[in-house]
Amino acid sequence: MLAAQYVAGYGIEVAEVAPRPPGPGEVQVEVAYVGICGTDLHILAGHMDERIADHGVIGHEMSGRVAATGEGVTGWSPGDPVTVMPLRWCGQCPTCRAGNEHICDHLDFVGIDSPGAMQQRWTVPQELLVPLPGALSLRAAALVEPVAVAHHDVVRASLSPGESALVIGGGPIGVLIAVVARTRAAEVLLVEPDPYRRSVASGLGIDVLDSGSEDLTGALDAWSGGAGAAVTFEVSGTQAGLDLAVAALGARGRLVAVGIHAEPRRVDMRRVFWKELQLLGARVYERADFTAAVELLERGSVPVDAIVSRVDVLAQAPAAFDSLARGGRVMKVLVDCGAAGGSA
Ligand SMILES: [Zn+2]
Ligand SMILES: [Zn+2]
CATH class of the missing domain: 3.90.180.10 (Medium-chain alcohol dehydrogenases, catalytic domain)
Structure with missing residues (x-):
């Protein structure tokens, strides 16, 4: 063989x-x-x-x-x-x-x-x-496996209906997080630098922004009505992505660390303190995430x-x-x- x-x-x-x-x-x-x-x-x-x-x-x-x-x-x-x-x-x-x-x-x-x-x-x-x-x-x-990853990330975020969720990075995992978050009736926005990946996400009805756009901060403010995001998913594994994931959160927002960072990063702990933010790691999945992923695929979600x-x-x-x-x-x-x- x-x-x-x-x-x-x-x-x-x-x-x-x-x-x-x-x-x-x-x-x-x-x-x-x-x-x-x-x-x-x-x-x-x-x-x-x-x-x-x-x-x-x-x-x-x-x-x-x-x-x-x-x-x-x-x-x-x-x-x-x-x-x-x-x-x-x-x-x-x-x-x-x-x-x-x-x-x-x-x-x-x-x-x-x-x-x-x-x-x-x-x-x-x-x-x-x-x-x-x-x-x-x-x-x-x-x-099933990448959907289980996304499901685990959304579970770690304790995402509730109507909450705003910013996904940073629009590769397969970022897009799947957006898809799973949407099944929980979250208000999802995805930022991604690559135009092709943005077009795939927007073709699925996901709101997208170019992470390189000049007035990213203004656009994010408009999206959240000035409140900041309830949840950010850092999927890019970059310092810039992490900076955005901290800066975009509103009071008591939750940052879910999904991307693999090749080295230790700087985190704006002053803002973590000031806004009472939570940092949550999310690694692989549990058996329940696999079961849920099979169900999401079976349902055509x-x-x-x-x-x-x-x-x-x-x-x-x-x-x-x-x-x-x-x-x-x-x-x-x-x-x-x-x-x-x-x-x-
Ligand atoms: Zn993998
Ligand atoms: Zn063990």
């Missing part, structure tokens, strides 16, 4: 490898689609070489069907449509014991710390599987076709990564690993 491997200092190589049969408690999944995300681009840039094995298989956003089950596996049969929640935790550390297993002190993020989904057959522990409704296409189901810009077959995975790394007119890129048979 084929697998897309990360080769340090080179990039992505598609190689012929033997599938690993499922051991006790494991399930082998025939992979349909794998999404490529910003984290995968960080891997490619060599930023995670201390975590990922050379020739390791990457990919953590996927859909597929059960192909085979190992000894002791119950409740799963070949052909069942599934996705995988790519987190493994120890269950023993203080973080796990406090009920925060998803950010375990020894978290194994599958697709970075252990082999990922971008292969035709992928063997995982059964407890990672999440069932999919038969009516949901496997192409749409490839978005997520505009899958607008978000998926391109699908490449597994043999062409290097081109799929290139298209994302080059930027331009692209949002989410999927790799077709074959299980959907090109029809779903």
Whole structure:
């Protein structure tokens, strides 16, 4: 079978490898689609070489069907449509014991710390599987993981109907946060520098602003009626984005830190004090976010076709990564690993 491997200092190589049969408690999944995300681009840039094995298989956003089950596996049969929640935790550390297993002190993020989904057959522990409704296409189901990220972010914000939410950064996660926030009847505005990404968001009926526009402050003031935002989602991972996320909040506003910052940042703590702001980290997701993401997709609340810009077959995975790394007119890129048979 084929697998897309990360080769340090080179990039992505598609190689012929033997599938690993499922051991006790494991399930082998025939992979349909794998999404490529910003984290995968960080891997490619060599930023995670201390975590990922050379020739390791990457990919953590996927859909597929059960192909085979190992000894002791119950409740799963070949052909069942599934996705995988790519987190493994120890269950023993203080973080796990406090009920925060998803950010375990020894978290194994599958697709970075252990082999990922971008292969035709992928063997995982059964407890990672999440069932999919038969009516949901496997192409749409490839978005369950990023929708779960967005759902977790919105839950962390405790967003209520009618509240104003500013999303800073309009890539796939930013747009999905806006989409999920809208399902909670929030007043959403998204700022993004890239005109193509702005056009995708505005095509979905999301209000957008150019983060580079001259009178951004004035426009934000007009939007919030001078009150400032109730919630800001910092998705850009930049100092400028963080500055805006603090400056745009009104009294007792909540800043949700979603983007990955490559280094420690400055935060205007004077304003945090003055306006009684709250800073909230939001990392990955919990099982409930996965369940909610499946439901949102099943209900058709997520505009899958607008978000998926391109699908490449597994043999062409290097081109799929290139298209994302080059930027331009692209949002989410999927790799077709074959299980959907090109029809779903
Ligand atoms: Zn991701
Ligand atoms: Zn733990």
